[in-house]
Amino acid sequence: MIAFGTYDAARHPRVAVLIAGLRAHGIKVTELNRPLGLSTAERVRMLQQPWRLPVLAGRLLRRWAGLVADGVRQRRAEGAPGAVLVGYLGHFDVLLARLLYPRSVVVLDHLVFAGDTGADRGAAGLRVRLLAGLDRLAVSCADVVVTDTEEHRRMLPDPDRGVTVLVGAAxxxxxxxxxxxxxxxxxxxxxxxxxxxxxxxxxxxxxxxxxxxxxxxxxxxxxxxxxxxxxxxxxxxxxxxxxxxxxxxxxxxxxxxxxxxxxxxxxxxxxxxxxxxxxxxxxxxxxxxxxxxxxxxxxxxxxxxxxxxxxxxxxxxxxxxxxxxxxxxxxxxxxxxxxxxxxxxxxxxxxxxxxxxxxxxxxxxxxxxxxxxxxxxxxxx
The missing domain is CATH 3.40.50.2000 (Glycogen Phosphorylase B;)
Structure with a gap:
């Protein structure tokens, strides 16, 4: 199994908890990680302010290029992974994971719903609808969607694909x-x-x-x-x-x-x-x-x-x-x-x-x- 994406485990420890926990269960986890270097607030602000998106897109594409190269090396050494865990704030990363690993089980850690978070921080109207659309696109690319509460699992378009995992603490x-x-x-x-x-x-x-x-x-x-x-x-x-x-x-x-x-x-x-x-x-x-x-x-x-x-x-x-x-x-x-x-x-x-x-x-x-x-x-x- 690989943990994949632009997550930052230091700022957002949820993914570190998942990786440590799976390893404790005897599952081998290899990390392919190129941190994006943006906080949750910065990512949400960019999604709320469309003129900032080119900055996000440019940085994301550079990280993705590195992830593709890492993925090629990993596949040559170990073959295709049985599963791919896309770390927290992986709304975009899961798209790349689905393209790179079409036959692997893609697990998306969907701790944050973009639409829900945007609304909580003051967004409204079209912006919230766009963010909610991003949520739907992201979860559609995953075979398993990890949420932190049953309330969030029931918000998924297909709750049966959801697994509730408490956030826990590293x-x-x-x-x-x-x-x-x-x-x-x-x-x-x-x-x-x-x-x-x-x-x-x-x-x-x-x-x-x-x-x-x-x-x-x-x-x-x-x-x-x-x-x-x-x-x-x-x-x-x-x-x-x-x-x-x-x-x-x-x-x-x-x-x-x-x-x-x-x-x-x-x-x-x-x-x-x-x-x-x-x-x-x-x-x-x-x-x-x-x-x-x-x-x-x-x-x-x-x-x-x-x-x-x-x-x-x-x-x-x-x-x-x-x-x-x-x-x-x-x-x-x-x-x-x-x-x-x-x-x-x-x-x-x-x-x-x-x-x-x-x-x-x-x-x-x-x-x-x-x-x-x-x-x-x-x-x-």
Whole structure:
């Protein structure tokens, strides 16, 4: 099997989880990868602004030329692969994969629906219809379409070709044992520095990281933090990232003490930063997309040993409901109350035990079992 495309596993770790999980199941995976070097936001912006498309097309064609050459060498050395996994954000790459490997099982990791994402970020009308058409074209080229939730699988034109694989978290996020595990197993505390978690001090340490898109509900988080502090909670909050709703969040928290803002943290440094906090925040909006997804940060926060608070939606309840703290969607009062509760050491310790029990369920081998089973059914080894 080959993992194919212009994916960037450092920026978008989903494909790394799939590859690691399939390898753990005994499936040989060879990577043919030429990263495009664009973030999700940049790709969506190009699709929303047609005058930017020549830049995307030129870069994509250069990467594709390299992939074709890599594919020729791989085929000469090993023959045609039994299956081709097209990595996340592979709406265009799957077209090339289908042309290069007409007799292989093409697996598309369709974590993001372009039309859905465009609508969530403010696109409308013709743009959304074009993006939705791109979704339909991409999934039509695949034999197996991997989605992250049942809600997304049911959005496919042919849901029977879909396989639901939880996003999970790469083992790189397991930077420290869960706080619920024996203290003797904890590693030595690293020296303090600008990218470590907050220094040890009184109060509950909380982290949020993301692109501040509407589905994440950053204003809900900001209102909850403001109200929890006003109610007497001792919080140390780190807010990481930038995007559409960042100005509103900063405005809400302008007079709230204990909040640190970071515009960017390198992907390989982010697990250590998150692991330095007691609580990791998920998503809280009631947008259509917000109630259909389980975001990366929920799995990553669990893997890093944090207590995770996120919204009580059907996919999140199914995936991690027993191991996270669920609050009603778009309800800053409920989130504020949960933060206040977790300031109590006994309540925090109980939540940490629940979180620790879920860490094994989100490892790559565990989450990729449905895909591995489908590949075995198709005699891909």
């Amino acid at each position: 083992d790189a996020w397991r930077v420290a044992p869960s706080r619920a595990e024996p203290v003797a197993e904890l590693p030595a505390v690293p020296p303090s520095g600008p990218l470590l978690g907050p220094p040890e001090a009184a109060g509950l340490s909380v982290v949020f990281f993301g692109l501040y898109t509407p589905l994440q509900g950053a204003p809900v988080i900001a209102e909850a933090v403001r109200d929890a502090v006003a109610a007497g909670a001792s919080l140390r909050v780190t807010m990481v990232g930038s995007g559409q709703e960042l100005p509103r969040a900063r405005e809400i928290l302008a007079r709230t003490p204990g909040v640190t803002w970071r515009d960017w943290v390198e992907p390989d440094e982010l697990p250590g930063l998150v692991a330095g906090h007691d609580v990791c925040l998920g998503i809280f909006s009631d947008t259509p997309k917000g109630v259909r997804v389980v975001p990366n940060k929920v799995y990553q926060g669990l893997a890093a040993g944090c207590v995770v608070i996120t919204s009580d939606t059907p996919p999140q309840r199914r995936a991690v409901g027993e191991n996270v703290e669920l609050v009603p969607v778009a309800d800053p009062g409920a989130l504020a109350d949960r933060l206040v509760t977790l300031c109590d050491p006994a309540a925090l310790a109980t939540a940490q035990v629940r979180a620790a029990r879920g860490r094994g369920r989100i490892r790559p081998q565990a989450v990729t079992e449905p895909l591995a089973a489908e590949l075995r059914r198709r005699d891909v080894r």
